Amino acid sequence: MTGAYGFVGNAVVRRLSEAGHDVIAMTHRPVGAVLPSAPVASTVHADLLQPEQLRDAVRDADAVCHLAALTRVRESFERPDDYEAVNRGGTAALLNACEAEFARTGRPFRIVQASTAAVYGVPERQPIDEQAPPVPTSPYGKTKLAADELLIARADGTALGAVILRAFNISGAVAGVGDADLTRIIPKAVAVAAGQATHVDVNGDGSAVRDFVHVDDLARAYVLALQACAPGSHRIYNVGATGASISDIVAATERGTGRPVPAIHHPPKQEPPTLLADTTLIRRELDWKPERSSLNEIIADAWRAAAAGGS
Template sequence: MRVLVTGASGFIGGAVVARLVAAGHAVRALAHEADVPAGVESARADLRDRDSLVRAADGVDAVVHLAAVARVRESFERPLHHYEVNVGGTVNLLSALPEGSRVVFVSTGTVYGAPLSQPIPEDCPRAPANPYAASKAAAEDAVAWTARSGRIGATTLRLFNAAGGDDRDGTRVITRAVDAAAGGTPLTVFGDGSAVRDFVHVEDVATAAALALERTAVGSHDVFNVGATAASVRDVVASVERVTGRPVPLVRAPANDGEVAELRADTRRLRRVLGWEPERSALDDLVRDQWVRRA
């Protein structure tokens, strides 16, 4: 297929582009940076400018939509900006696509809020607790209703915590723990470090996107969680020390009020329906990949 990838210059976008190229698709990368891999067409557009998206999407069969603003804390300060880009940009993209296109929309597990029951299945009611998550939930709705109208086919992937690969995001716990072990800023641990989150390697995310793209049919919409390995902050610290052979310097801080003790993805549907299996998402593998690439 001729596939447009939005957010192609990002951490996840680069992995998705490489995976689609390896699968034989003709990829058009919509990215801020000029550099794209050999054999990949480059496109420029702004999600807030529908006309530029019409030009970028001309002749494509499908899109993997990754581009978004994704800062939870910033979203409280700039909620309208998150809605403008994440919701308005998605609506612009959907309207710019040729009729009959396939859409893989990469959303977030934060749309669930803090369910009492774990792991979280896809039919769990959404309860976003911040403007970022709320904007992604609204964008999900736009994708779903457009698919049900028969204009496109779509799959929504609710991604939990991507890790591994060339991750430079200093807000992620694995990245911060590895940097601390390498002599950087000590890792701040809130509370006792027992909070559990779900991690998945970025290349396993890319595989999920490729599988979803191949299965998506016009007029249909489906939703899948993408996660793999549940681990606490203490587990991450222990893994970094085990893999690197270095101590992780810590700074202790009081627990954040309202922090959710556990967020784990139920990925049985992804495995059953798409045949997806994580290959690089064991905790030590995630840490090792981050450590090697950092060096």
Template sequence: MRVLVTGAAGFVGGVVTDTLAIAGHQVTALIRSEESSPRLMPGVEAVIADLLDVRELAAARIDRGFDAVCHLAALTRVRESQRDPLRYFSVNVTGTVNLLNMLERGTEVSGVAPVVVLGSSCAVYGVPERQPIPETQPPAPTHAYGASKLAAEQAVTHQAATGRIGAVVLRSFNVAGAAGVHSDNDQSRIIPAALAVASGVCEVFGVNGDGAVIREYVHVADIADAYLAALTAVRPGRSEIFNVGTGVGVSVADVLAAVERVTGRTVRRVRRPPAVEPPMLVADSSRIRAELGWHSTRSTIDRIVADAWDCATARASAVPR
């Protein structure tokens, strides 16, 4: 299949790009700027364009007629979205609409209606009382990030209803770990932040409250496998939504213990006031396992931390001194 991956310079996008190429797909990686250009596998085409710039998208021939699109380009930080909500709606919603318009133009020329696999988030659920969270849980986002991802979902699923695309929405739960040359370097997230303390890059890890907040963590390679499986999950005119998670909750304290266990180093902590956040977010992912045959084979917390640590130490040792 001819597959476009947006956000290919990002952590998840890079792994999805590699996974699709290894599976034999003809992959085009959409990158926002030359400065963000990732290391791509041989045979992967790189095109540079900003989803907010329709002229750049046209110049990159995003309307050439792809068989499928994995749409991962997005802003993803919750607290940042609360400070700058309009930027999040611009990138996550307007960028998605611009992409859909270009794909529609491509369908008119080529006659090919692509499958669009949208990377979404458990943030669309807000603070549900029911745990694990099923796809039938009504969305109720509490911040601009979640609301913008929900709006992007609605744009994609409504477009699918016209028959111009097929749509699969993948709602992810805390993607982490590393695969190949791709690792998560965003220290606003717990595992990269804890590893930075273990490696001596940072002095302390700030724990909000007692560290009992529970989340689940999914290995980035398992997430990429979900995108691969989703490419053939629907036909044009149809849309599906799947949670992508493990169903296993892990507390902040458990994550820090895993980092110390894997690295053999102490993660120095400092206690901070409790944050206003859901006490638990855990996915019911039985549907994607039953319908797409997807399984989270790498997503234990120790495997996730170990792969992230190995990638970080390999990168550090490669830096000239």
């Protein structure tokens, strides 16, 4: 698994291990660095930008969950070349390594790829299903779509099987590990409640609705996707659960923590009023459904992690 020691990776590793998989965690952190505790069989140190390291990393593996990426939308406008190199170029290098491993062993290879709702842009039709034409509006979304297209092209009609999971907004916490990225609204609201930040910024009246999914529910989707991954084909699934506005999140955080979450309102921005996931396909084909993705539970888990210093 690439990105195994990240916020999402932590949750996915635990679910894969519980399902009986031996997880080899790939990290680009240097040898000797202190790594978080996780139920992994072993750890390999490799970088997506170093092809020879990737070949060693996938040796003797029969599947890859590819989570490593640069993921900040706003940052991607400032660093488009870095996002292109890591998200598209790194995925291409990883696929080359997987194909080389297949050539060495003759075993079919499965890949489950972390994608994002950002590939869709702002479709008029809501909720968004997997047939929506992808029109990404940021370098992040464009590079993740390019990575998806690379995987699809490599999988169809070959010994490679692929499942692409397009997650919407991921939050919550697993085993005390929450999301440390305060550019995202739930981690920021929780950080404000914990006294680690002064306020949340709200555009307009805070009524824009977005789709949120608990990181543990997303992790279960990875297990199901890996089980369903079939050589020579690809599938794409949206993963989302609960629609909530910024105002909903601020109010729920105040209720759940018993602490104030001051908000500073800024002039409205041109943004879609609603972006929601249609998850009919993953429910029908993988029998997946959210179990922990109520807004109250997402915030409660994120709060416990933040209060314990785990975000």
